Amino acid sequence: MNKVCITGITGQTGSYLAEIFLQNGYDVYGLIRRTSNFNTQRIEHIFDDINLSYGDLSSFSSIQKFIQETQPDIFINAAAQSHVRVSFDVPEYTMDTIAMGNIRCLEALRINSPQTRYLHAATSEMFGSAPPPQNENTPFHPRSPYACAKVCAYYSTINYREAYKMHASNSISFNHESPRRGHTFVTKKITKAAARIKYGLQDKLRLGNLDAKRDWSHAKDIAHAMYLIVTADKPDDYVIGSGKAHSIKEFLEIVFKKLDLNWEDYVVFDEKYLRPTEVDVLCSDNTKIKEKLFWEPEYSFEQLIDEMIDHDLKEARNEKLIRDNV
Ligand code: NAP
Ligand code: G4F
Numbered sequence: 001m002n003k004v005c006i007t008g009i010t011g012q013t014g015s016y017l018a019e020i021f022l023q024n025g026y027d028v029y030g031l032i033r034r035t036s037n038f039n040t041q042r043i044e045h046i047f048d049d050i051n052l053s054y055g056d057l058s059s060f061s062s063i064q065k066f067i068q069e070t071q072p073d074i075f076i077n078a079a080a081q082s083h084v085r086v087s088f089d090v091p092e093y094t095m096d097t098i099a100m101g102n103i104r105c106l107e108a109l110r111i112n113s114p115q116t117r118y119l120h121a122a123t124s125e126m127f128g129s130a131p132p133p134q135n136e137n138t139p140f141h142p143r144s145p146y147a148c149a150k151v152c153a154y155y156s157t158i159n160y161r162e163a164y165k166m167h168a169s170n171s172i173s174f175n176h177e178s179p180r181r182g183h184t185f186v187t188k189k190i191t192k193a194a195a196r197i198k199y200g201l202q203d204k205l206r207l208g209n210l211d212a213k214r215d216w217s218h219a220k221d222i223a224h225a226m227y228l229i230v231t232a233d234k235p236d237d238y239v240i241g242s243g244k245a246h247s248i249k250e251f252l253e254i255v256f257k258k259l260d261l262n263w264e265d266y267v268v269f270d271e272k273y274l275r276p277t278e279v280d281v282l283c284s285d286n287t288k289i290k291e292k293l294f295w296e297p298e299y300s301f302e303q304l305i306d307e308m309i310d311h312d313l314k315e316a317r318n319e320k321l322i323r324d325n326v
Contacts, residue, residue: 241284
């Protein structure tokens with residue numbers, strides 16, 4: 001049986017990657033951090049089907065041990081301090097775990113298992129202020145410590161491919177969301193708040209810049225594209241995105257309207273959610289992955305929003321029942 005190692009398996013994308021590899025007959029191994037609270041909610045449904053080891057991207061020895069013990073066919077580095085705003089507060093930690101963490105994975109593989117295929121989860125944030133649409137040839141102009149760290153990790157991955165002939169690739173993913181999205185990212189913050197407002201559990205939603213535009217996909221579609229990239233014959237770098245951009249304001253309008261609410265009655269501007277440098281518009285040109293790997297997304301923007309709202313309405317309803325002691 002083929003073996004895949006996934007860092008960030010407890011995260012949004014890592015959990016969908018684990019499902020896809022299981023469906024394709026792989027033995028799945030995940031690296032998880034020890035935390036004071038459970039961090040395995042997103043993988044509880046597949047807990048008995050996967051193998052987990054403790055480790056951290058800040059520790060070379062833990063990554064090396066993970067690789068030596070599993071000898072994987074594929075290694076996907078999907079772990080990161082992935083919050084752009086937070087990266088301005090903890091730039092050194094963000095840089096260490098993303099840029100150095102990626103080098104630690106590559107170096108541990110080069111020494112112990114150089115034939116293993118590698119995929120680094122790079123990001124559209126690397127394009128920063130470069131005008132849209134952005135594709136594989138667009139020059140980077142990163143606008144946050146997170147994006148700077150990802151640019152370093154992106155080029156390190158290419159360098160290991162060129163220097164050591166490793167099968168090392170980058171997925172350059174645009175924003176991806178799902179019911180499993182972390183609660184401090186803007187889409188999840190909006191769908192969760194709208195559902196709680198509907199059930200009378202919340203009366204205000206505090207947000208920052210509503211004018212930025214993002215290219216939002218379903219995380220399942222992005223994870224599928226990552227699977228195609230790492231299992232392709234040749235290593236390469238691919239932009240993954242829907243090719244359509246919407247503003248935060250549009251997202252707000254759609255979500256609140258679906259719940260018969262007017263977002264302007266609830267949203268409050270809070271400058272603490274602004275970033276020192278913002279990325280105004282991200283919109284992918286996804287021609288390469290569609291033509292070379294025949295990737296097609298399954299979910300539309302509307303379907304993504306509907307799935308997130310349905311999930312958050314159920315959670316809000318349960319919260320309300322518990323609160324009302326029913
Ligand atoms: P996420 O939900 O924030 O998950 C991040 C994962 O990384 C979690 O499993 C987390 O563990 C783990 N992690 C964080 N720091 C770590 C460390 N020092 N050592 C080991 N593990 C660590 O992120 P995501 O949305 O799934 O994104 C997956 C990857 O794609 C990330 O590299 C992200 O930067 C990149 N990316 C995401 C998007 C997007 O829109 N979602 C777009 C482009 C690229 P805990 O569960 O313990 O916190
Ligand atoms: O949801 P966000 O925090 O996502 P952002 O910054 O685009 O980063 C995400 O996508 C990247 C891919 O392009 C990933 F690499 C990264 O790991 C992450 O998954 O913010 C989206 C936009 C920004 O313009 C932000 O300023 O929403 C704006 N925003 C407005 N109010 C807010 C808020 N963002 C957050 N998180 N919280 C707010 O209250």
